[in-house]
Each structure stands twice: as structure tokens, then as C-alpha cells.
Amino acid sequence: xxxxxxxxxxxxxxxxxxxxxxxxxxxxxxxxxxxxxxxxxxxxxxxxxxxxxxxxxxxxxxxxxxxxxxxxxxxxxxxxxxxxxxxxxxxxxxxxxxxxxxxxxxxxxxxxxxxxxxxxxxxxxxxxxxxxxxxxxxxxxxxx
Numbered sequence: 001x002x003x004x005x006x007x008x009x010x011x012x013x014x015x016x017x018x019x020x021x022x023x024x025x026x027x028x029x030x031x032x033x034x035x036x037x038x039x040x041x042x043x044x045x046x047x048x049x050x051x052x053x054x055x056x057x058x059x060x061x062x063x064x065x066x067x068x069x070x071x072x073x074x075x076x077x078x079x080x081x082x083x084x085x086x087x088x089x090x091x092x093x094x095x096x097x098x099x100x101x102x103x104x105x106x107x108x109x110x111x112x113x114x115x116x117x118x119x120x121x122x123x124x125x126x127x128x129x130x131x132x133x134x135x136x137x138x139x140x141x142x143x144x
Contacts, residue, residue, distance in 0.1 A: 073123075074090045074091045074101060074102070074104075074116070074123075074125060075090065075091050075125065076088060076089075076090055076113065076114050076125035076126060076127050077089040077090065077091070077092070078127075079109060079110075079111055079112070079114070079127055081109070081111060086109040087109070088106070088109050088114045090114060090125065095114075096109075097109055101116060102118075103118050103119055104116035104117060104118030104119075104123065105117050105118070107122070111127075112126060112127045112128065113125060113126045113127060
């Protein structure tokens with residue numbers, strides 16, 4: 001059996017102590033570097049899940065809540081106006097002026113609404129039905 005002399009033992013102990021100090025310093029840095037990958041192992045703990053897609057429809061529409069008011073009939077979803085033509089998406093179907101939508105015909109498309117003419121008369125579909133425009137006179141608001 002080979003025995004180490006005191007000098008070799010001292011160097012070995014010094015080396016062991018240096019490795020322990022290095023491990024104590026490097027371990028927190030290593031753990032911090034792994035932090036971005038935590039979502040792969042525990043996705044429910046990630047703050048990224050809290051971010052929502054701004055183009056996604058509201059949860060009320062996708063879940064079909066029984067208590068929520070669901071509009072009956074056609075619903076205007078989008079309007080597209082270009083130099084050549086005007087079109088709209090109504091209940092998932094793309095229409096242009098003159099096209100038929102069920103029993104009605106598309107009469108007019110503006111930036112905020114579509115007018116349909118059917119057997120029951122004219123029907124106006126608004127892009128933002130809860131928003132109304134008002135004209136405010138300067139005399140009512142002098143700060144403008």
C-alpha cells in the first residue's frame with residue numbers, strides 16, 4: 001500500500017477544498033442558467049401561460065356559455081375595403097356587394113356595417129354593435 005507523505009496530503013486536501021468552493025459558486029449559476037427551461041418540466045408553473053393571444057376570440061364565444069347572450073342570425077365579423085372591392089365576413093362566410101346570404105342580398109358595405117335586404121326589409125349588421133357615435137358640439141365642450 002502506498003502512503004502519501006504530509007506534503008502530498010496537504011496538496012490533495014487543498015485541491016478538494018478548492019473544488020468544493022468552486023462547486024458552491026458554480027451551482028447557483030448553473031441553476032440560474034436552467035431557469036428558462038423550467039417550463040418544459042413544469043408548464044403550469046410558468047408565467048408564460050398567463051400571456052394571452054390578443055387575436056384570440058373571447059372565452060365566452062369559444063366555450064359557448066349558456067348564460068351568455070349569443071346573437072341570433074348573421075353576425076358581422078370583419079370588413080375589408082380596398083381600392084378594387086369591398087368584402088365582409090358574415091358568420092364565417094365571405095361576401096361582396098350583390099352576393100346572397102341566406103334569403104338576403106348584400107346591399108352595402110361600409111367600414112363599420114353591412115346592410116342586407118331580404119323579405120323582411122333592410123337589416124343592418126354592425127361590426128361593433130355596442131359602440132355608438134355621437135356628435136359633440138364645441139359649445140358643449142369648450143376645452144376642445
